[in-house]
Amino acid sequence: MLSNTFRALQSPAAAARVAALSTAKRGMSISSLTQFEGKHFISIDQLSNDELRGLLDLSKKYRDTYGKGSSVNPVEAPKPLTGQSVSMIFQKRSTRTRVSTETGMNLLGGQSLFLGPSDIQLGVNESMRDTALVLSRFNSLVLARVFAHDDILELSKYATVPVINALSDLHHPLQTLADLMALEDHFGNLKGKTLAWVGDGNNVLHDLMLGGAKLGMNIRIATPAGYDANSGVLETTKQLAAENGTADVFETTVASEAVKGSDVVVTDTWVSMGQEDEYEQRVKEFDGYQVNSALMAQANDGAVFLHCLPRHPEEVSDEVFYSEQSLVFPEAENRMWTVMAVMAAQLGKL
Structure with a gap:
């Protein structure tokens, strides 16, 4: 993706040629x-x-x-x-x-x-x-x-x-298409970018890591013990990563370890529909997984935040959710x- 500054330096004819090539x-x-x-x-x-x-x-x-x-x-x-x-x-x-x-x-x-x-x-x-x-x-x-x-x-x-x-x-999978579209709008080519997941090893993570690996992204996953991603999907992700030149698929139980050096930080609801009776237990076991300014500070400069909605305050603080780092609403539109x-x-x- 060409920056606005670069576009401004182009002649109208050159800009037209670039646009035509892109189209x-x-x-x-x-x-x-x-x-x-x-x-x-x-x-x-x-x-x-x-x-x-x-x-x-x-x-x-x-x-x-x-x-x-x-x-x-x-x-x-x-x-x-x-x-x-x-x-x-x-x-x-x-x-x-x-x-x-x-x-x-x-x-x-x-x-x-x-x-x-x-x-x-x-x-x-x-x-x-x-x-x-x-x-x-x-x-x-x-x-x-x-x-x-x-x-x-x-x-x-x-x-x-x-x-x-x-x-x-x-x-x-529909959510992943929307997420990848939002990230490409922001960064352009995603190859070599690092995506960090912080939260439950759930369906949203599964397709996002599959899609990220296909586009050459590094994948870093933090889930509490017992909330791991599906082992079969994880294995497929690693295979896709090898095929598409992804450098790293990293797993941890420590949120800050996953976020360190990342360009994208993603979380989701800790309690999905049908899991309401697990709410108190899950909130306790996800202690330390809230995406807040301190956690985002561990990411790279210019890192962005994603959440597929609906969102709850224990998952992400207002200061991150409504910040300029958040791509949540373009993501939803997509x-x-x-x-x-x-x-x-x-x-x-x-």
């Missing part, structure tokens, strides 16, 4: 998504490097086209998903996932249907297989936000249309651009 490069990466048509989106490691690059660049293209800063009239903007629809199954509530998907699908000309716990009891009144087969006859896509990862796997096994994992207990890219790519409507 051409983005177009080439987006064209690689032709191989993604019809595929399920279950976890980041299932993407090829080209598909990951293409989804990030398509997300940026959609933001440029449909975003509030765009000169394009939203009414006159392209509607590539006209006539398409997505069923959204929600076992777990979410502000960002529902609003981003419904709004994004509308911007692209399609329709979305919300199916909450009172609308559909996944695998209870009707088998997962039958649900998948029925929704596939009505809709172009099925998006599901569930508790058990096995539910996503079963849906994708029987659905005859592409399935999107909008969160399971093992993976949260949830819309990235889900738009995934849906369009799965349907071959780029």
